[in-house]
Structures are given as C-alpha cells and as structure tokens.
Amino acid sequence: MGRAPCCDKTKVKRGPWSPEEDAKLRDYIEKYGNGGNWISLPLKAGLRRCGKSCRLRWLNYLRPNIKHGDFSEEEDRIIFSLFAAIGSRWSIIAAHLPGRTDNDIKNYWNTKLRKKIMSSSSSSSSHSSAAMATPFLNPNSHDVKRPITPSATIAPFSYNPYVENSTTSLISNINGFEADDQQIFPFFNPNYPHDFSLEDMSSNNNNNISGTSGFLLNHSMCDHYSNHTNFSSDVNGKRSEIMMKQEEMMMIDHHIDQMTKGYNGDFTQGYYNNDINGHGDLKQMISGTGTNSNINMGGSGSGSASSSSFISNLAENKTSSSLLKHKCLPYFYS
DNA sequence: AAAAAGAGCAACCGCGGCATC
DNA sequence: AGATGCCGCGGTTGCTCTTTT
Numbered sequence: 001m002g003r004a005p006c007c008d009k010t011k012v013k014r015g016p017w018s019p020e021e022d023a024k025l026r027d028y029i030e031k032y033g034n035g036g037n038w039i040s041l042p043l044k045a046g047l048r049r050c051g052k053s054c055r056l057r058w059l060n061y062l063r064p065n066i067k068h069g070d071f072s073e074e075e076d077r078i079i080f081s082l083f084a085a086i087g088s089r090w091s092i093i094a095a096h097l098p099g100r101t102d103n104d105i106k107n108y109w110n111t112k113l114r115k116k117i118m119s120s121s122s123s124s125s126s127h128s129s130a131a132m133a134t135p136f137l138n139p140n141s142h143d144v145k146r147p148i149t150p151s152a153t154i155a156p157f158s159y160n161p162y163v164e165n166s167t168t169s170l171i172s173n174i175n176g177f178e179a180d181d182q183q184i185f186p187f188f189n190p191n192y193p194h195d196f197s198l199e200d201m202s203s204n205n206n207n208n209i210s211g212t213s214g215f216l217l218n219h220s221m222c223d224h225y226s227n228h229t230n231f232s233s234d235v236n237g238k239r240s241e242i243m244m245k246q247e248e249m250m251m252i253d254h255h256i257d258q259m260t261k262g263y264n265g266d267f268t269q270g271y272y273n274n275d276i277n278g279h280g281d282l283k284q285m286i287s288g289t290g291t292n293s294n295i296n297m298g299g300s301g302s303g304s305a306s307s308s309s310f311i312s313n314l315a316e317n318k319t320s321s322s323l324l325k326h327k328c329l330p331y332f333y334s
Numbered sequence: 335a336a337a338a339a340g341a342g343c344a345a346c347c348g349c350g351g352c353a354t355c
Numbered sequence: 356a357g358a359t360g361c362c363g364c365g366g367t368t369g370c371t372c373t374t375t376t
Contacts, residue, residue, distance in 0.1 A: 090365065
C-alpha cells in the first residue's frame with residue numbers, strides 16, 4: 001500500500017513548461033510567494049500543474065539569481081572537494097555554490113565531472129582535486145569508508161550549536177561522518193601519505209597541499225579543545241568531525257591561548273566577522289552558546305583589520321598545544 | 335544525407351523526514 | 356502515539372540537440 005499521489009496525474013499538464021506557464025508562475029510567486037504550500041499554489045496561480053512540478057520549476061529555473069551556463073574551474077574544485085567529503089548530497093554542495101541548483105550540479109557531475117574523475121583516477125599518482133573524489137566511485141573499495149547518511153545518525157535539521165543556519169552550513173552536515181578517525185582519514189585524504197598541520201604548511205612551504213582551504217578536525221581534537229572552551233565535538237549526543245578554514249583555526253587557537261593565559265573577560269569585541277571568515281559558523285563554534293563570547297583580538301576594536309595582518313597576529317600567539325600543530329586533513333574549497 | 339549513438343539537461347518519481355492534527 | 360499531508364532530496368527518465376558513422 002503506497003502513498004497517495006500528491007495530485008491527480010490525469011488532470012495536470014506534464015512535460016516542458018511553456019513561456020506562458022513560466023510567466024504565470026513567476027508573477028504569482030513574486031506577488032504572493034508560495035504561501036508555504038506548493039500543493040495549493042497551481043490552482044491559485046491558474047496553472048494546470050502539479051505543485052511539485054511548480055516548486056521544481058521555480059527552484060531550478062525561474063528563481064532569481066540562478067546561474068546558467070558553464071561551470072568555472074573554481075566551481076569544479078569546490079564540487080570535487082565537497083563530493084569527496086560528503087558524497088552525492090547535491091543540495092549541500094549547491095549551498096556552497098551561489099546561483100547553482102542541486103539539479104544543475106547533479107547533472108553537471110553525471111555528465112562531465114564523473115568522466116573527468118575516471119580519467120584522473122586512471123592516471124596513477126594524481127594529487128588533483130578530481131582524484132580526491134575517486135573513492136566514491138568504488139563502493140566496494142576496502143580502503144575507503146563512505147560516511148553513513150545523516151538520516152542514520154542525526155536528523156539533518158536538528159539543532160547544532162556550531163552553526164547559525166543548519167540548513168546551509170557544511171559544518172553541520174559533516175556531522176554525517178559518524179565514524180572513527182581510522183575510517184575517516186583514508187577516505188578523505190586518499191592521495192596524501194600523511195596528514196598535515198597548518199604549521200607544516202607555513203614552515204615547510206609544503207607544495208603538496210598548496211591551495212588547501214582548511215582542515216578537517218577529528219573529534220579527538222575537538223574533545224581536546226573542549227577542555228579549554230565549550231568547543232566540543234559532541235552534537236546532540238553524536239561525535240562528529242568539523243571542517244574549519246585556516247583562519248578559523250587560528251582564531252580559535254588564539255581564543256584558547258588567551259583563556260589559557262588567564263584572560264577570562266568577555267570575548268565580545270569582534271575580530272570575528274563574516275568578512276574575514278566567510279561564514280557565520282565560527283561565532284557559535286567558539287562560544288558554544290550562540291550568545292556572545294566573540295574573540296577579542298586586542299586591537300583597536302574596529303573589527304576591520306585586514307585579513308592578512310589579522311592572521312599573522314594570531315599566528316604569533318600560537319601555544320605549544322596549538323590547534324595549528326595538529327595533523328589534520330586538508331580539504332579544498334573556496 | 336540519413337540513421338545511429340552520444341551528450342546534455344529539464345522534469346518526473348518516490349521516498350524519508352518533519353510538522354501538524 | 357499514530358495518521359496524514361507537505362516538503363525536499365536524490366535517483367532516474369526521456370526529450371532534444373549534436374556528433375559520429
């Protein structure tokens with residue numbers, strides 16, 4: 001006994017949308033929105049279409065700021081990296097590519113990128129972004145563990161104290177990796193003989209990971225740092241790994257350093273801001289509460305320090321137990 | 335020039351999860 | 356607590372256009 005159909009298929013039009021239908025749908029949504037109910041929308045908008053079809057048409061084609069056309073190399077790189085990290089969760093990947101839809105990315109992957117990977121994986125020792133994603137193409141691989149799906153671990157939209165918007169953050173979704181380090185590491189980093197720290201990168205000028213965007217922190221590291229702050233890998237009772245950009249690691253490092261040295265005042269003055277770290281996760285990641293506790297860099301407080309001086313200032317404050325010295329997995333996206 | 339094969343992509347389908355009753 | 360309805364997602368289909376034979 002299956003689910004009842006969402007609409008009467010014999011009474012709705014199917015197949016390609018005409019310009020007239022597009023105009024009706026666009027006009028209606030621009031005036032009234034979808035009213036929180038796609039099923040009833042077609043009737044109100046004067047369309048003989050299934051509500052799901054309307055939703056799809058709007059989200060994938062008519063919505064403002066949709067980007068059509070060729071993907072850039074940077075977008076390729078982001079897709080490869082995220083695919084390597086989280087697999088075929090297209091909506092999450094799409095959230096990191098403004099203007100691109102999950103459907104677009106999925107199609108692009110199936111028609112272009114997968115072939116690119118196949119050719120890349122056949123060449124033996126590639127360190128390319130494409131090669132990083134190859135493990136997913138071989139589900140029987142003994143070397144690689146796929147992350148189990150979020151639905152099997154935690155609800156995808158359940159509260160996550162590390163993020164302000166759980167629906168769009170990669171960090172929230174990386175919680176799907178409910179596995180231990182030994183499983184995660186070879187999966188995520190199949191092309192590197194060992195893992196790297198941020199310090200390795202700066203001191204050795206290690207070209208192998210030039211272009212990396214950040215690191216995957218395993219839950220052991222998160223647990224370690226939970227001694228200093230509320231920064232912890234425990235989310236809703238589930239252990240999880242966290243992806244962080246280099247500057248985010250530096251900021252947390254500095255925060256911990258200050259606390260270790262006895263500073264226990266309010267970390268309210270912002271050198272945290274979106275301009276620097278690119279997304280809004282860090283604030284709650286550091287504070288654990290989502291209320292205040294931003295890090296105080298100790299500068300003028302303008303919050304507008306340039307990213308480079310800001311990072312170098314932070315790097316000078318590294319402690320011996322620095323986060324920056326931990327071996328982590330490099331990852332590659334914007 | 336015509337047929338076949340391949341590529342690209344919009345749209346459909348059904349399932350899982352969440353919200354509500 | 357269970358039933359129901361809706362949304363969102365990922366896999367798949369099938370149409371159209373292009374390339375190859």
